[in-house]
Amino acid sequence: VRGALDGLAARLAAGRRTAPVDAVMQAGRAATRSGDVAAMITADLAFHQAVYAASGNPLVERSAAPHWCQIRRAMGAVLQDGPARAAIWDEHAAIAEAIGAGDADTAERLAREHAERAGHHLGAALAVPITRLQAQGDTA
Template sequence: MPAQLLQLEAAPDLVDRVYRSLLDAISGGTLAPGTRITQEEIAQQLAVSRQPVLQALRLLKKDGFVQDAPGRGLQVAPLDTVAIRNIYQVRGALDALAARLAAQRRYRMPDEVIAAGRAAARSDDVAAMIEADLGFHRAIYEAAGNPLIGESAQLHWRHLKRVMGAVLQEMGQREAVWDEHQRIADAIAAGDGERAARLIEDHSLQASRTLAERLEQVLQSAPTNDPRRQT
């Protein structure tokens, strides 16, 4: 009789799939701030065992998307205006570095990236707006030639997507953002790294202020017992 083998941990790709599924639900508002989360319920809905759910929840807690609930268990973390400003401060520095490096290569942003962004801004499709915005910045990260920039920005974007999903529908002048994107792209293509960095830092600062202000309005309009107000 062969020796008994140790049980394998949950497959990393399955844990990642559970993580991404839960993150999409949190970012999209399906799992709203304050929602209690149970391993059993998630495992049942996703048709997986509890082990990958447990590991995915640990990762989500480490990344700040869920937190300990009163009493016991976990809940979706509340939206936080202070955290948003902090994230944008770091992301602005990363974006400026990426813009400088991309400008050294005189990277030309594909016209379809800007066109898709403008089309999304004119629509009511918040998911398309977020994806277009991320696509623009991701293109600059890749053009920079340093994979650590995109990897470092990835977690920040996960948090920002959540806030953008909560407030973007109510924001006006959405297409003006793509005028800013066009100026950034033009500076990069011209090889003017300092101008590109300055423009993208200004863009990040303005986005931080706008999102934080809009989020504060959303939180203030929520009932006093709404978990979203726990900032």
């Protein structure tokens, strides 16, 4: 669902050529450099909210909001991985660039791929503790 919503938001934003503001991108990169996970989560959410707002479609914004309550709670696990942290903002930059260029197809594709990768990273990050518990004989 998130991939579809993010893809649609990016497509619509590209149609309006309204890219997320530079301040959002700068905040995300600064948080990543500092290693401040709470700031990274806040900046990531701000980026996605900026894309939803740039879509010009309030229904997209309202539909995405409930998903972010869960995503925010789980992002701390994903953001423990340094390479994943940097990749997130590289992906955001590519999405913002496509939106700013008015390239709706690329913006949508990149946003969908970003959401899919985020889901895979999240699954991997959350599986590690379960695997450790299973290795210790805890099957609960």
